Amino acid sequence: MLIQAERLQAAIAQMLQAAGTDPASAGIVAADLLEANLQGHDSHGVQLAPRYVLNVLAGKLVPNAAVQVVQQTGAIIVADGGMGFGQVVGRQAMDLAIASARDTGLGLLALRNVHHLGRIGAYGDQAVAAGMLSLHFVNAVSGPPVVAPFGGSEARFGTNPICIAVPAVAPGGHPLILDFATSALAIGKVRVAHAAGRPVPEGSLVDHAGRPTTDPGVMYGDGPRGALLPFGLHKGSGLALMCEILAGALTGGGTNQPATPNDRGIVNGMLALVLDPARFGDLEAFRAETAAMVAHVKTAAPGDGPPVLVAGEKERITRAERRRDGIPIPDPTWAELCAAAAEVGIPAERLAALAGV
Secondary structure (H helix, E strand, O other): OEEOHHHHHHHHHHHHHHOOOOHHHHHHHHHHHHHHHHOOOHHHOHHHHHHHHHHHHOOOOEOOOOOEEEEEEOOEEEEEOOOEOHHHHHHHHHHHHHHHHHHHOEEEEEEEEEOOOOOOHHHHHHHHHOOOEEEEEEEEEOOOOOEOOOOOOOOOEOOOOEEEEEOOOOOOOOOEEEEEOOEOOOHHHHHHHHHHOOOOOOOOEEOOOOOEEOOHHHHOOOOOOOEEOEOOOHHHHHHHHHHHHHHHHOOOOOOOOOOOOOOOOOEEEEEEEEEOHHHHOOHHHHHHHHHHHHHHHHOOOOOOOOOOOOOOHHHHHHHHHHHHHOEEOOHHHHHHHHHHHHHOOOOHHHHHHHHOO
16 A cells, blocks of 8 residues: 555554653654655664564563763763664764764764664764764664674674765755665565565575575574575675674674673664764865765766666655655555554554544
8 A cells, every 4th residue: 555654654653652652752753764664765664663662562662761871071972772762862862972073073972772773874864964974883682683694694693784974065965875784685674575475686585594595584484594694795794793893892782692682672782973074174175075076976877777876866766756656555564553553552443544544
């Protein structure tokens, strides 16, 4: 089905409020999930809402928690999320890092013990809206690991995203938001494919015996599970390990090694660097050089595949299409939304009315 973004966002916000989330926080989380859907990242969209609700009910997500500063030394901020909504606590923590960057040129944030942060590009968006550059390294301890290291067939990592964001260099221009998992696919994209009954691209998965497969079902069920593969062979594997160290070990939030409890819901850690480009010299020269490089990239002769796009461009195209046409929601995802809503006292008919379906 196709659902208009505003109606679906309102329905998700109502579900989160019914689970005990204050209206402002519910609105922030719902807007974040819908923005992911609008940009084409359904893995980080409303399909996550049922898991959020169930984690609240299980005491694994504290719906109205606020960020706590553990210590601040100069530009270095160590913060604890208290297992609150990542979309809320993460923004609060980024506000601290942005304020530090305005003051000193740098904000270095180590955030731990926060529930799922959602689409990491959202924090890049937050930084560039303030005129800052940002770099983000994230890990997740969310149950058994799901990504095998290069050369292995057993999972050892989470999908461990990295984001780099650069503000727009001209009035009315667009920022560069590079946001990717270090696995060949985000686990949420595997779940979306599984719900839709379609295969994943070759080179993304192995089954429990280490055999290549395109069947997303190997990641689900009660039997032995398969594993995602890293992107780029040893390169993605190496970056995934560095995310475990920077976002998990350095922040104090833990890594995907056996001694770390993995039954606490979705536990993210993030190391973020926020930089004020004006502190590095001639700001106009930086903007001009960046604009010239982007333009040069875009003039490359086309190949046989899709056109040359820069970071964030595909998302803007998809956003315009989905804002016009609606958000595609597979039937299994809608069924999960209805089941979660029922857990917090919203009948399926009421949810459908809120969403306009």
